[in-house]
Amino acid sequence: MYQFEANENRRDMRLYFYSCSVTFFALILCTPQSTMAQTLAPFRYEAQAQRHCPVDTVVWLDFRSGRYYLKGQRRYASGHTGSFVCRNEARDSGYRRSLLGLR
Structure with missing residues (x-):
């Protein structure tokens, strides 16, 4: 039983x-x-990011400040705490555009 x-x-x-x-x-x-949350794919080189997202703009994402910089801004591709990413992925992950250094 x-x-x-x-x-x-x-x-x-x-x-x-x-x-x-x-x-x-x-x-x-x-x-x-x-x-669904979109994954952020950081790249070391700009060309790698451009191949990952050919129709999107490549930006420099500073992880420390939580901002991304467009090509032509002073802090684009500078610093040790950043990577190249696609702009839409950065936006979807909650990062904001930097207004500093716009030309």
């Missing part, structure tokens, strides 16, 4: 686990791409 109850409890636990995991993956797969 006890063996039967233990097997039944194990079966119920497995069913609960599988139903939760199926629900989780269904939520992930059915979520529109616009609401």
